[in-house]
Amino acid sequence: MKRWCHAILVCLSLLTLTGCGDQLYLENADIPLSVGLDMDDEGNIIVVYSSPVFHEEASKKTHFEQSTALSFRQNRKLLNSQSQGNVIAGKIQNLIISKQMLKRINAFPILDVIFRDPKSEINARALVVDGSLEDLQNISMEDKGRLGIAIRDTIDAAHQVSSTVLTRVIDFRGQMLDNRVTPYLTEMRIRGQDYAITGTALLNKDGKYATSLDQNESSLLLLLQHQTEYPLQLPFTAPLQLPFTTPPNMAPSDPTMSQMNVSLTINRYKISSDYAQGRFHFEFQVDLTANLSERTFPFDMKTERRKLEQVIEKQLQQKLERLIAKIQHHRLDPMGLGRVAQAYHYPIWKQVQNNWPETLAKADIRVTPHVTIKSYGITF
Amino acid sequence: MFFRVGKTKQRRQKQDVKSIETSVSTKLAENVEALNQRFASSPDLIIKELQNSSGQKAALVYLENLVDKTAINDQILRPLMIENTAFDPASIPIHKTSTTRAMDQIESSIFIGKSVLLVDGQPWAIIFNTQGWPQRSIKEPQIESTLKGGHQGLVETVGLNIALIRRYLPHRELMLTKTLVGERSQTTVFLLYLRDICQPELVKELENRIDRIKIDALINAGELEEYLEDHWFTVFPQFMQTERPDTIVSQLLQGRIVLIVDNSPVALVGPMNFTSFFQNVDDYSLRWILASFLRFMRFFAFLIAISLPAFYIATISFNYEILPIDLMISIGMSRERVPFPPLLEAFIMEVTIEMIREAGVRLPSPIGQTIGVVGGIVIGQAAVQAGIVSNVMVIVVALTAISSYIIPNYDMASAIRLIRFPLMIIASMFGMVGIAIGMMILSIHIVTTTSLGYPYGSPIAPIRLPDWKDTWYRLPLWKMDKRPISADPRQSMRQGHSRKSGKN
Amino acid sequence: MEMPEKGRLSLSQFTFTIYKTQVGIAVLSIAREVGQYAGRDSWISILIGWLITMVFSLLIINIMKKHPDKTLFDILPIYFGKWLGGAFTLVWAAYGLYASFSTFYATLFLIQVWILPNTPTFSLYVLFLIPVYMLCRHGIIAIGHYSDFVYLFCSWMPMLLLFSVHDAHWLNLLPIAAEGWLPIITGVQSTLPPFLGFEMAFILYPYLQEKKKATKGVLIASTLSMMVYLLVIILANIIFSDKEIQTWIWPTLALLKPIQFAFLERLEILFLSFYTIIQLMTVIPYLYLALRGLTQLTRKSAYHPLLLFMVAAIAVSSLFVDMTNERIERFLDWLSHAGLVMAFGFVAFLWTVSQLRHLIQRRRAM
Incomplete structure (x- = not known):
């Protein structure tokens, strides 16, 4: 009897379970892969998105929608009424913010819905685009597949060869909320039917666009950030004073004849810091291992390797210091030196934390790289 | 009406019971008559009248098809009729004999194939164990065939x-x-x-x-x-x-x-426990590493068999976020043509495959295989092309079916096949949360079940670490000195510490 | 309809039941809750909280040692007489009920916020109550056995968090105790409620097979919980900045959200779905505790009807009580206070009483 009661109870309770208010079949959903944010002249927000088309009979694989409203979420409501399915933000692969908009306002508050909605994807790559978002749908996708995935893959590939940083939306949030660092985003350029990653866009503490770094500068930034996932690819120029071994009539003055490319991995990375005479002193001590991947001039690697290493060290130091100067000039800190300041000079940090980029601009930052060439491929 | 009929029958049975409590009479004719009454409608009852040289009468009674006729002929009738042996159990060359005075024991002995010798003038009967009924030769078990184990299976005797x-x-x-x-x-x-x-x-x-x-x-x-x-x-x-x-x-x-x-x-x-249904005799004759791998695979297959269709339903109707984008797009493409909701789609295919399996079981093996091929490949392929189910669903169903066949025990495999249906329903209502709660209900059920009072979930819950040697994996046999404690053996040591031989 | 209470608990069941009662919904928000006082030194607070918990667990074992075959509810009348003991029993039962109800509400609320926002509350409640009913029906031994199972099958969950170590900034943990020790000590009080559940030893002790190992059991349980909390706090602190932790309501889920595998993404959905099992394993022992107390006051056979009534009460309450974020916060807040009073305050009190009683008895014997 007791068992019967139990069984009946379970069955009855199962019968009441009819709620499926959250059911949404995959094929009925409209899943944006790329979302672009722009601003029109009145200050309204333009949202552009592209989503994959599942339907076999449709000739295009990707479809675009655009709407203008005061906020992101209001836009989604508008977009819902335009698209076939229910727009869901769970699979956004990249969030494209227009440079024009970033120059005018801080885009971070607009992104609120992405973080507030538990369903939305926070792994999306955040990037700044130079160009009009309207051009997004003009990009020729014949040899690329789907736009959202193609852009994501391009960013990841560019990051692997250290041409740009990789900032996900959640990283961007962290950078905006953390006063020890300033945000850095991937920068992309749309020209006509094509797009390309150009480097890194640096934002200041207010979330506005400050400056851009080209691909080589991005590599150097990754070095300063101690980003060690992939080796850093950097070009160097051989100066004239290097002892070239073979025929001097092959004039090394020819710029194409004095190139070398090196991929660097960080062996040891140390920031020593100090506070003296009212300003911070930072010194990056970086030991790098180099793999020579290209050298267009003749050179005796066996005997003169150290000289080549010295050339690389010197040029690297110059380039890094130039980059640091640029960053200081724009009152930025994408390296996150604020973390060092907070960790080791807390009492001073507490006084300066609210205008840290200003403080850093006055700081004395040095870099001493030490390079060892580990291998130079299979030819001398 | 029926009720009354039943009652009278019962009464008659009771009367029978009373009449049975009689003992063997000294007169042979009475005994034979009594037996004839008891076996009134048994034409296969044989009463063989005998007489020895001294004129003493006897009767051998047996059921024709339940006895070993050679034994009757050679060991009983030959000594009695030709060699004129005495009607005495000691002189009949039958391996097992006994005597009785009770009539009902005679009756039950005859029913199980023994033969009874009633001797005139004696108040007892001799019972010979002469059973011999039609029986099957020993064959390899059908559903528990092994590669390396013995190939003898039990028979009906x-x-x-x-x-x-x-x-x-x-x-x-x-x-x-x-x-x-x-x-x-x-x-x-x-x-x-x-x-x-x-x-x-x-x-x-x-x-x-x-x-x-x-x-x-x-x-x-x-x-x-x-x-x-x-x-x-x-x-x-x-x-x-x-x-x-x-x-x-x-x-x-x-x-x-x-x-x-x-x-x-x-x-x-x-008493059994859940995990022992995942063991197989072959495990012990394989290399232990391979056997351990097989064990892992069976538990993995168990998980797949119960949860993969549910997982599929949950992901494409609730939690598509957990799929990587490329996988999601390919599933989306294959789902686009299907007009049914995922639950129905899954049910169609799962029920179809169960029907194919059941159809194959009852048919002779050459036809059974054909059914498998026709059902599995043709229906699957055709259903996809007709746009009734998606490609991915066919893969899911096939994987589930294969996984359930890896479980070595037939009863457990059938149980597992059944469990996935409620899980599918709950997944279609609550998505991943439904699966989690479904799994919880299932595991609570297993843990609170007992077999003859012993916990069914042992050695997983309650944890009995020593038994794990022969549960998730199989260690070399010389490591298993002790008997598994799940069945609570009185004597714990199975063997001495036998190290591998050849390691002097 | 009597409780099937045959059998005994092994050390692992004793330990894991306590551990599973402790670890629950607090894991998801502990980094923020302790962090709001102690900041980057939260890990020190949790260590101090752990030490305090261990002391109180030892007090419980010390009390129970004197009455090896009795549960808390058998001891209370012995110490305080029929009426006062009965009153205390009622208070404990009310505490158990409150703990189980509020944890249940919080669990459901979390599921509704993260995964199923549009599903009717009632049907979700019924769904979640089925396992609660099934397990509670079988009594403490079954709960112990099931804790074993949950421990084995949910041990991958903390491991999953390790995949979030991607862009870790260990410098976030420095400087240690920069603001002095006051914030750390203030933080300790918010680390104690997550350790609640060790009071389950009051009920489990008489069923333990080897009583000598009880001390070991409670210490291991608290240590396991501490390790989970420590892991979560340290991970949250090295990945998020101070400020960012405070912006997430459930920082632990935010840690899981970005993890991606080649075949699986958005692990927080999977995690949270299966985490409900762990959360319900907090609800179930507390419900059992409450029912044990109530049956002590009435009669043993009342267990099953009472259980049915409680389960029905929770289900029906979903129709009347509308859960909001603040209400859940307030519920859990009250629970923390109640827990501090019951599990820490009352235990200290009971221990003192039992010591005094012991002393008096010994003097009389002399």
């Missing part, structure tokens, strides 16, 4: 089955208790256990449960299981049904009890 087991275990501690179950069938049930390993309380408990059974006839061992088990509201087998003597012996050695039922080629083993 209990004596032969015990012989098969005794060949593995010629030891005096192997106890056999005989009970009769079934008012009409009087089926012999043997309780086998090793006295120095098995817990006596367990034996007593099982004997009590058998005694409580009041049924008409016991036809198969599977029926016995339903009368003995602890829980009726479960899909999981609480006893293991096996046809393999080697499995039986290895279970006996772990302290379990084996029930052998006459007329049934299947033995029941209990």
Whole structure:
């Protein structure tokens, strides 16, 4: 009897379970892969998105929608009424913010819905685009597949060869909320039917666009950030004073004849810091291992390797210091030196934390790289 | 009306019972008459009248098709009729004889194939064990075939089955208790256990449960299981049904009890736990690393078999976020043409594959294979092309089906096949949360189930670490010095510390 | 309809039942809750909280040692007489009920926020109550066995968090105790409620097979919980900045959200779905505790009807009580206070009483 009661109870309770208010079949959903944010002249927000088309009979694989409203979420409501399915933000692969908009306002508050909605994807790559978002749908996708995935893959590939940083939306949030660092985003350029990653866009503490770094500068930034996932690819120029071994009539003055490319991995990375005479002193001590991947001039690697290493060290130091100067000039800190300041000079940090980029601009930052060439491929 | 008929029948039976309590009379004719009455409608009853040289009369009574006719002819009739031996049990060359005075024992002996010699002027009868009935030769078990284990399976004769087991275990501690179950069938049930390993309380408990059974006839061992088990509201087998003597012996050695039922080629083993259904005799003759891999695979297959369709339904109707984008797009493309909701789609395919399987089981094996090919490939392919189900669904269903066949025990595999349907329904209502709660309900069910009072979830819950050596993986046999504690053996050591030989 | 209470608990069941009662919904928000006082030094607070918990667990074992075959509810009348003991029993039962109800509500609320926002509350409640009912029906031994299972099958969950170590900034943990020790000590009080559940030893002790190992059991349980909390806090602190932790309501889920595998993404959905099992394993022991107390006051056979009534009460309450974020916060807040009073305050009190009683008895014997 007791068992019967139990069984009946379970069955009855199962019968009441009819709620499926959250059911949404995959094929009925409209899943944006790329979302672009722009601003029109009145200050309204333009949202552009592209989503994959599942339907076999449709000739295009990707479809675009655009709407203008005061906020992101209001836009989604508008977009819902335009698209076939229910727009869901769970699979956004990249969030494209227009440079024009970033120059005018801080885009971070607009992104609120992405973080507030538990369903939305926070792994999306955040990037700044130079160009009009309207051009997004003009990009020729014949040899690329789907736009959202193609852009994501391009960013990841560019990051692997250290041409740009990789900032996900959640990283961007962290950078905006953390006063020890300033945000850095991937920068992309749309020209006509094509797009390309150009480097890194640096934002200041207010979330506005400050400056851009080209691909080589991005590599150097990754070095300063101690980003060690992939080796850093950097070009160097051989100066004239290097002892070239073979025929001097092959004039090394020819710029194409004095190139070398090196991929660097960080062996040891140390920031020593100090506070003296009212300003911070930072010194990056970086030991790098180099793999020579290209050298267009003749050179005796066996005997003169150290000289080549010295050339690389010197040029690297110059380039890094130039980059640091640029960053200081724009009152930025994408390296996150604020973390060092907070960790080791807390009492001073507490006084300066609210205008840290200003403080850093006055700081004395040095870099001493030490390079060892580990291998130079299979030819001398 | 029917009720009354039933009642009169009962009364008649009671009268019969009274009349049976008679003993053998000294007059042969009376006895023969009595037997003729008792076997009134048994034309196969043979009463062979005999007379020896001294003029003493006797009658040999037996049922024609239940006796070994050679034995009757050579060992009984020849001495009595030609060599004129005395009507005396000692002088008849039959391996087992006994005498009785009770008429009802004579009757029951005749029914089980013995022959009875009634001698005129004697108040007792001699019973000869001359049973010999049609029986099957020993064959390889059908559903429990192995690669390397023995190829002998149990048959329908209990004596032969015990012989098969005794060949593995010629030891005096192997106890056999005989009970009769079934008012009409009087089926012999043997309780086998090793006295120095098995817990006596367990034996007593099982004997009590058998005694409580009041049924008409016991036809198969599977029926016995339903009368003995602890829980009726479960899909999981609480006893293991096996046809393999080697499995039986290895279970006996772990302290379990084996029930052998006459007329049934299947033995029941209990108390069982959940994980022992994932073991197989072949595991012990394979290299231990390979056997461990197989064990892992079976548990993995178990998870797939119960949850993959549910997982598919949950991901494409609730939690598509958990799929990587490329996978999601390809699933989306294949789902686009399907007009049904995922649950219905999954049900169509799962039920189809179950039907194909069931159709194949009952058919002769050459046709069965054809059904498998036709059903599996043709229907699957055609259904996809017709846009009734998606490609991915076919893969899911095929994977689930294959996974469920990896489970070595037939009953457990069937149980697992059934579990996935409720999980699919709950997944279609609540998505991933539904699966989690469904799994929780399932696991609570397993943990709170008992088999003969022993926890079914052992050695996982309650955790019994020593038993893990032979659960998730199989360690080399010389590492398993102790018997598994899941069945609570009295004698824990299985073997001495036998290190590998050849390592001097 | 009597409680099937045959059998005994092994050390692992004793330990894991306590551990599973402790670890629950607090894991998801502990980094923020302790962080709001102690900041980057939260890990020190949790260590101090752990030490305090261990002391109180030892007090419980010390009390129970004197009455090896009795549960808390058997001891209370012995110490305080029929009426006062009964009153205390009622208070404990009310505490158990409150703990189980509020944890249940919080669990459901979390599921509704993260995964199923549009599903009717009632049907979700019924769904979640099925396992609660099934397990509670079988009594403490079954709960112990099931804790074993949950421990084995949910041990991958903390491991999953390790995949979030991607852009870790260990410098976030420095400087240690920069603001002095006051914030750390203030943080300790918010680390104690997550350790609640060790009071389950009051009920489990008489069923333990080897009583000598009880001390070991409670210490291991608290240590396991501490390790989980420590892992979560340290991970949250090295991945998020101070400020960012405070912006997430459930920082632990935010840690899981970005993890991606080649075949699986958005692990927080999977995690949270299966985490409900762990959360319900907090609800179930507390419900059992409450029912044990109530049956002590009435009679043993009342267990099953009471259980049915409680389960029905929770289900029906979903129709009347509308859960909001603040209400859940307030519920859990009250629970923390109640827990501090019951599990820490009352235990200290009971221990003192038992010591005094012991002393008096010994003097009389002399």
